[in-house]
Every structure is written in structure tokens, then in C-alpha cells.
Amino acid sequence: MEKFIRTENLSFSYPMDDEAAETTSAFALNDVNIDIDSGEYVAVLGHNGSGKSTFAKLLNLIIVPQKGKIFMDGKDITANADEMSDEEIFAVRRKVGMVFQNPDNQLVANVVEEDVAFGPENLGIPREEIRQRVDEALKTVGMTEYSQHAPHRLSGGQKQRIAIAGIIAMMPKCIILDEATAMLDPVGRKEVMNTIEMLNREKNMTVIHITHYMEEAVRADRVIVINDSRVYMDGTPKEVFSRIEDLKKVGLEAPQGTELLFELGKLGYSVPNDCLSVEECANALYDLIEREQKR
Numbered sequence: 001m002e003k004f005i006r007t008e009n010l011s012f013s014y015p016m017d018d019e020a021a022e023t024t025s026a027f028a029l030n031d032v033n034i035d036i037d038s039g040e041y042v043a044v045l046g047h048n049g050s051g052k053s054t055f056a057k058l059l060n061l062i063i064v065p066q067k068g069k070i071f072m073d074g075k076d077i078t079a080n081a082d083e084m085s086d087e088e089i090f091a092v093r094r095k096v097g098m099v100f101q102n103p104d105n106q107l108v109a110n111v112v113e114e115d116v117a118f119g120p121e122n123l124g125i126p127r128e129e130i131r132q133r134v135d136e137a138l139k140t141v142g143m144t145e146y147s148q149h150a151p152h153r154l155s156g157g158q159k160q161r162i163a164i165a166g167i168i169a170m171m172p173k174c175i176i177l178d179e180a181t182a183m184l185d186p187v188g189r190k191e192v193m194n195t196i197e198m199l200n201r202e203k204n205m206t207v208i209h210i211t212h213y214m215e216e217a218v219r220a221d222r223v224i225v226i227n228d229s230r231v232y233m234d235g236t237p238k239e240v241f242s243r244i245e246d247l248k249k250v251g252l253e254a255p256q257g258t259e260l261l262f263e264l265g266k267l268g269y270s271v272p273n274d275c276l277s278v279e280e281c282a283n284a285l286y287d288l289i290e291r292e293q294k295r
């Protein structure tokens with residue numbers, strides 16, 4: 001079956017003056033081939049400047065590639081990248097919505113429900129339908145009771161949920177979160193994580209979650225690591241996080257429990273290398289202690 005998203009040798013470079021060209025590599029994204037199925041939950045990792053946001057912006061046609069292609073539902077959305085009509089761009093953004101890092105930059109109206117309505121209004125959706133979509137979207141993110149509130153007075157996590165509601169109201173197949181949890185406190189992060197996981201599991205929405213929190217990445221079905229503008233790893237969380245040495249090479253690490261077990265393994269203890277959640281790691285540690293005490 002045709003993949004929902006497929007990139008083919010996708011490459012992009014930002015315009016640069018000569019001075020910048022000397023210090024920065026030419027491509028912000030280089031020869032990237034990634035398939036994403038409808039309904040997949042993908043985490044994207046990579047240190048600062050590796051190309052994650054560039055990848056996200058390409059999928060949403062905020063920027064267009066100089067080389068390579070992006071297929072969406074089998075259609076080459078980059079076919080006439082140089083002279084794309086607003087309709088063609090809207091058609092893509094209707095399928096793929098984006099949530100950014102800073103919640104304050106995404107709020108456009110003075111009342112929550114107007115903010116959520118902004119996206120569908122831009123898509124030219126009829127009034128009555130917008131009403132329904134806004135109510136439904138606010139319900140989905142658990143913010144119905146805030147519909148008349150002023151967005152700027154909400155917490156960071158609530159603001160991001162409003163931003164997500166604004167995307168949901170456009171009914172996309174896919175939502176991309178570009179470090180949308182980075183500026184939030186632990187409570188806000190949990191609210192946003194619960195919201196996107198519910199969208200994936202219950203509404204079958206495709207989720208692409210760019211994050212630098214390993215504990216968030218382990219919750220996805222699949223983890224893609226981007227390094228130096230290229231795909232460095234692509235696998236299940238267990239596959240990716242069991243390669244701790246390879247992660248360290250590119251400035252990343254595994255979740256703390258996984259790291260601890262890895263260090264114990266280096267000391268010669270027999271411990272599994274694919275524990276991810278705190279519970280799994282704690283159980284592995286408990287087993288180890290029990291075995292050691294019996295010796």
C-alpha cells in the first residue's frame with residue numbers, strides 16, 4: 001500500500017552568504033529517505049542544528065526542497081515547487097498541521113475559541129461547520145471550559161493544547177510537533193504528551209513528535225535520529241536506545257534507567273540492554289540485586 005508520507009533523497013539548503021558558507025555545511029537536510037505510514041507515532045531526535053525543524057518545515061511546505069521529492073498519499077507535493085499555488089499549499093497543510101515550540105507565538109486571537117477557529121476560517125470552511133469543529137477540538141484537548149478565556153492568561157501546557165486544538169480543527173491526518181514541549185513545565189509536558197497520544201490512539205492521527213526529551217521519545221512506536229542533516233538511526237525505541245554508544249557519538253543519550261543498566265553491563269553485570277520505561281529498568285535492577293544476593 002502507498003505510504004502516507006514518503007521522501008525521496010530530500011535535500012534542502014538555506015540561502016547563505018560566503019562567510020556563512022565557510023562555517024556551515026551546505027545542506028540543512030541531505031538525502032533523506034523516510035517513509036511514514038498513516039497512523040504511525042514517530043519521535044524525531046537529534047542535537048541542535050541537525051536538521052529536525054528543516055525536515056518538519058519541508059513536510060508542511062513552509063520551505064520547498066532544492067533536491068528530492070516528498071510524496072503525500074502517493075502524490076508528489078513538490079512537483080512544481082517553484083510556482084506552487086495557494087491551493088496546493090493549503091491542500092498540504094490541511095493534511096499536515098504543525099505545532100511549534102513557543103506557545104505565545106502561535107496564539108493569534110484574544111479569546112480561546114476564536115483562536116481555535118482561525119485555522120479552519122483560513123481554509124474557507126463554512127461558519128456552522130467551524131462552530132462544530134471548534135467545540136469538538138476543544139473537547140478533544142480537554143479545554144472546553146476555557147473557550148471564552150484569554151489565551152495569554154493560560155499556562156504553557158494549556159496554551160499548547162489550544163494550539164493543538166487549532167490544528168485539530170483543520171482535521172489533518174497528521175500533526176507535527178516541533179519541540180512543542182520544550183518550553184513547558186513537567187505538568188504542561190505531561191498534558192501535551194497525553195493529548196498527542198490520545199490523538200494517535202483514539203483518532204488514528206499520524207504523529208511526528210520532534211523532541212529532545214528521551215523519556216518522550218521512548219513512548220513513540222518509532223524513533224528517527226537525525227544527525228548532521230542525515231538520517232542516523234531509524235527503528236523502534238528498543239532498537240534505537242539499545243545502541244547507547246552510537247547515540248553518545250552524536251551527543252544524545254538513552255533514558256536514565258537505560259543508561260544505568262548500560263553502565264552496570266560495562267562493569268560485567270548481566271543486565272538487559274533494552275529496558276526503557278522506569279518500571280522496566282527498576283525490574284531489571286531488582287532481578288540483578290536478587291541474583292547477586294543469592295551468590
Ligand code: ADP
Nearest residue numbers: 014024028046047048049050051052053054055
Ligand atoms: P534542528 O531543528 O535540528 O535544531 P534546523 O533544521 O533548525 O535544526 O537547522 C539545520 C541547519 O540549518 C543548522 O545548521 C541551522 O543553523 C541551519 N538553519 C536553520 N534555519 C536557518 C535559516 N533560517 N537560515 C539559515 N540557516 C538555517
Ligand code: MG
Nearest residue numbers: 052053054179
Ligand atoms: Mg529545531
